[in-house]
Amino acid sequence: GNSVTQMEGPVTLSEEAFLTINCTYTATGYPSLFWYVQYPGEGLQLLLKATKADDKGSNKGFEATYRKETTSFHLEKGSVQVSDSAVYFCALRLQGAQKLVFGQGTRLTINP
């Protein structure tokens, strides 16, 4: 079936550290890929997306590249801030479909 696997959390880093959160997927065809972020006490909001192979999504200093050969969409940021502390979800949407399939989420804590 279609699924998304994220690295286990929680992840704790110091401010200005480099961040990678791994995400791999299993899907038929050519899905669109997304990263959503959930700040404490809030709903999810879209962070970035990519709709085809080799596309790079970017927003707020975060980047992720759609790698079809490795079925991956890893999230990276060069220098994290305390305000980046949140839960991050990787998700996919199949071609022609409307539903999102989510990974289990990774809780990120940034210490000053």
Next chain:
Amino acid sequence: DAEITQSPRHKITETGRQVTLACHQTWNHNNMFWYRQDLGHGLRLIHYSYGVQDTNKGEVSDGYSVSRSNTEDLPLTLESAASSQTSVYFCASSESNGPEAFFGQGTRLTVV
């Protein structure tokens, strides 16, 4: 500004009671979704709708029902609440084939 709102934000109910969670969106989106969020499982799809009078079961639909009588609302009903339904529930909406889903702030439901 358009938005999606859920109510109540917090609810405590007793086992066996019927509970309805409200979701209202002013985006005029055709697609609406209900997810539950549990530690270690990420977000799992309960029910979804692609338009008025359309409803579909998601991966964890047992014990839940929805109805779509207008574009703006997709209430989620727990027919007979069980402790296993203690969770945080998120409603989301999106345009048909739109690039992004918009989420409500969530409802924390506790079944005692």
